[in-house]
Amino acid sequence: LRPARSPRDRRPPAPPRAADGDVLLDAGNVTKSYAGADRELPVLEGIDLQVRAGEVVALLGRSGSGKSTLLRCLAGLIPVSSGTVSYRGTPLTGANPGTAMVFQTFALLPWLTVQQNVELGLEARGVGALERAEAAVGAIDLIGLDGFESAYPKELSGGMRQRVGFARALVVEPDVLMMDEPFSALDVLTAENLRGELMELWESGRFPTRAIMLVTHNIEEAVLMADRIVVLGSRPGTIRETFEVGLERPRQRNSAAFEELID
Ligand code: ADP
Numbered sequence: 001l002r003p004a005r006s007p008r009d010r011r012p013p014a015p016p017r018a019a020d021g022d023v024l025l026d027a028g029n030v031t032k033s034y035a036g037a038d039r040e041l042p043v044l045e046g047i048d049l050q051v052r053a054g055e056v057v058a059l060l061g062r063s064g065s066g067k068s069t070l071l072r073c074l075a076g077l078i079p080v081s082s083g084t085v086s087y088r089g090t091p092l093t094g095a096n097p098g099t100a101m102v103f104q105t106f107a108l109l110p111w112l113t114v115q116q117n118v119e120l121g122l123e124a125r126g127v128g129a130l131e132r133a134e135a136a137v138g139a140i141d142l143i144g145l146d147g148f149e150s151a152y153p154k155e156l157s158g159g160m161r162q163r164v165g166f167a168r169a170l171v172v173e174p175d176v177l178m179m180d181e182p183f184s185a186l187d188v189l190t191a192e193n194l195r196g197e198l199m200e201l202w203e204s205g206r207f208p209t210r211a212i213m214l215v216t217h218n219i220e221e222a223v224l225m226a227d228r229i230v231v232l233g234s235r236p237g238t239i240r241e242t243f244e245v246g247l248e249r250p251r252q253r254n255s256a257a258f259e260e261l262i263d
């Protein structure tokens with residue numbers, strides 16, 4: 001996807017591609033509290049989590065368990081209260097340069113076309129107009145929206161809007177693709193299609209992303225998509241349990257086990 005770079009391109013030079021198993025994200029003893037009216041509201045406590053190249057990690061938990069908070073901390077969109085988050089060994093000081101996010105409610109700008117929405121992330125990184133256009137058209141094509149470059153979000157179905165959300169994330173070629181309940185605003189069939197297509201693209205290596213983090217409260221979705229499931233307990237977001245859902249185990253693993261754990 002990535003075109004040649006102009007001198008104004010402020011993206012850091014891409015580090016060598018991570019080998020399978022290399023640690024991309026590393027959270028060490030992470031705590032996060034939000035300021036409440038009269039006291040701090042603790043949300044995450046003592047979170048240790050690593051995400052390695054080659055894996056799809058699902059972050060599963062009930063509403064309010066801190067999934068979005070943890071994902072935002074890992075993406076460097078909000079600061080942790082204590083502990084550290086590193087990307088490929090370097091502690092974050094702001095937005096994580098190796099991640100891009102797909103949001104539940106798409107977060108598209110309604111006054112911009114599909115292509116302009118997709119170009120936003122590249123614009124922020126100082127990529128020139130021609131290169132932006134070329135990369136955006138490539139990402140739009142990849143995600144199945146060829147021909148809709150000039151459409152506005154309101155002209156698109158929910159599933160197509162979320163495709164724009166995916167294109168906007170993929171166009172920056174993140175090492176780790178972060179998704180916060182990306183399918184939960186979509187109807188069941190649309191979600192199933194998009195999920196299937198994304199996993200097919202990922203498995204065929206048609207975008208250079210090296211790991212995927214999926215936040216979901218949908219147990220079936222986690223079991224279907226993830227290599228590893230991290231369960232967040234509901235009271236102060238301590239990771240309660242992690243499961244490896246691998247080829248050696250049935251993907252249709254009994255979800256009752258998870259039901260109990262996320263209670
Ligand atoms: P989840 O994504 O698992 O539903 P969140 O991370 O969104 O959980 O929220 C965890 C807890 O933190 C909830 O109690 C929520 O109300 C609170 N919270 C989330 N964001 C903020 C914020 N910006 N300010 C204050 N409290 C917040």
Ligand code: MG
Pocket residue numbers: 067068069180
């Ligand atoms: Mg959330």
